[in-house]
Amino acid sequence: MGKIKKILISNRGEIAVRIIKTAKKLGIKTVALYSDPDREGLHVKLADEAWHLPGSTSAETYLDVPKILEACKALNVDAIHPGYGFLSENADFANKVREAGIIFIGPSAEAIETMGSKLAAKEAVSDFGGVPMVPGMEGAIDDIQEAKRTAKEIGFPVLIKASAGGGGKGMRVVENEEEFEEQMDRAISEATSAFGDGAVFVEKFIMNPKHIEIQILGDEHGNIIYLFERECSIQRRHQKVVEEAPSPVVDEVKRAAIGEAAVNVAKACGYYGAGTVEFIYDENGEFYFLEMNTRLQVEHPVTEEITGVDLVAEQINIAEGNAIPFKQEDLKINGHSIEIRVYAEDPLNNFLPDSGKLNQYTRPTGDGVRLDDGFEEGMEVTVFYDPMIAKLITHGKDRAEAIEKMNKAIDDYKIGGIATTLEFCRFALNHSDFRDGSFTTKFVEKYFSPELLKAANEDEQEIAALFAGYDFSQNKGQVLDIQNSESNWKNRL
Numbered sequence: 001m002g003k004i005k006k007i008l009i010s011n012r013g014e015i016a017v018r019i020i021k022t023a024k025k026l027g028i029k030t031v032a033l034y035s036d037p038d039r040e041g042l043h044v045k046l047a048d049e050a051w052h053l054p055g056s057t058s059a060e061t062y063l064d065v066p067k068i069l070e071a072c073k074a075l076n077v078d079a080i081h082p083g084y085g086f087l088s089e090n091a092d093f094a095n096k097v098r099e100a101g102i103i104f105i106g107p108s109a110e111a112i113e114t115m116g117s118k119l120a121a122k123e124a125v126s127d128f129g130g131v132p133m134v135p136g137m138e139g140a141i142d143d144i145q146e147a148k149r150t151a152k153e154i155g156f157p158v159l160i161k162a163s164a165g166g167g168g169k170g171m172r173v174v175e176n177e178e179e180f181e182e183q184m185d186r187a188i189s190e191a192t193s194a195f196g197d198g199a200v201f202v203e204k205f206i207m208n209p210k211h212i213e214i215q216i217l218g219d220e221h222g223n224i225i226y227l228f229e230r231e232c233s234i235q236r237r238h239q240k241v242v243e244e245a246p247s248p249v250v251d252e253v254k255r256a257a258i259g260e261a262a263v264n265v266a267k268a269c270g271y272y273g274a275g276t277v278e279f280i281y282d283e284n285g286e287f288y289f290l291e292m293n294t295r296l297q298v299e300h301p302v303t304e305e306i307t308g309v310d311l312v313a314e315q316i317n318i319a320e321g322n323a324i325p326f327k328q329e330d331l332k333i334n335g336h337s338i339e340i341r342v343y344a345e346d347p348l349n350n351f352l353p354d355s356g357k358l359n360q361y362t363r364p365t366g367d368g369v370r371l372d373d374g375f376e377e378g379m380e381v382t383v384f385y386d387p388m389i390a391k392l393i394t395h396g397k398d399r400a401e402a403i404e405k406m407n408k409a410i411d412d413y414k415i416g417g418i419a420t421t422l423e424f425c426r427f428a429l430n431h432s433d434f435r436d437g438s439f440t441t442k443f444v445e446k447y448f449s450p451e452l453l454k455a456a457n458e459d460e461q462e463i464a465a466l467f468a469g470y471d472f473s474q475n476k477g478q479v480l481d482i483q484n485s486e487s488n489w490k491n492r493l
């Protein structure tokens, strides 16, 4: 270890740009990687050097470990930042990087491995103690009768989950005993084909939950601190679209309790680096450990905005072997921050990914407005990678001001040539359930319909306000169907 002089970013798009910005600030040189379709990418323009990975698919390019290590050698790189997605949670990659004498900006391979398996994570965390767990099985299903007994004990509906699952995939809700076997068979075959690992387990299905997660930082000197919570309950297909910090429903006492539970999760796997501990939060305010993401999270900017901490700078500092330069009690929440994810997706057509040329692209600006993006006007959004174009983040003295700034920024943000989630996010922000904080992960299926969005687009807030509070679940049937079968998008976060 020691001072890092040159970082290769094994990623693309907005997160590569984001990492380059901090590296520049710290006087560290950067190397960008680019596939054929990313030749003109903003990250390529901003990095000091760039290395071509021939090909278009992720497997041919940003996932090709030997080619990435070759670039490091050729350009004399001393550290790799993996960003999120791609190789960021691949223990084997972390090992290979370190074996090549390069600093991996992330946790130990062991921590990645333990937390990459939902079952191994549950085991490590429950053995360590001090963390509320979702009631359910401790190991994978190997005896169906026993699994059914557990399901009956915890009470239907239950969730069958793939141990290797990720990106919202590999989950099945079982509403009663009669359908248990059928759903279990389906879950096993889905898990086997999607993740090459058929291990599934049963846990209680929490009705109308919120998704609340804690940002943590740990160093190699045994310090672990939490940087408060992020509220990420507005999701479509179990994927976040709107995030904020702090959560409108978490008070000081609860915040300290969840924060301490998150620190215990990190301790359970000897964690260092930046990480996120996810919890599911029920209607009574009880919270349970879901999983830990052993990397920088897409929604990390809202935490940066309310704490003033540059998380990428801290990741680099920790990777250099230094201690975290502040203590838990030094951290304070300043105001409120909201992030919306601008995906190339059509909310009017079941959020189906879109692609094409950005023939208009005007960025919003203003006090308390931050845009993390990787595109410019005239660039193509391709079908090869995750369709996220940008993250729009606002910071205000309180929640109302952050929302107000976001509404204005959405007005100013002009994207032409492609369908986006921008107007959907406006719809969510101005819904009465979002405003009063009562929204849950069921928000989209409960309240959203393309007709409503069309109407809102025609007459903006007026009509949206008229319909806000109308419960669309009445018309939609299958409220509990949380399957994601039509989406085969990889690397979703």
Ligand code: ADP
Pocket (backbone or CB within 6 Å): 134, 159, 165, 166, 167, 168, 169, 203, 204, 205, 206, 207, 209, 211, 235, 238, 278, 280, 290, 291, 441
């Ligand atoms: P993944 O690794 O695929 O992201 P998670 O375990 O993080 O899976 O869960 C993703 C989302 O699925 C959560 O944010 C939540 O909306 C929902 N979910 C997960 N577990 C449960 C549960 N036990 N009850 C209800 N919803 C759940």
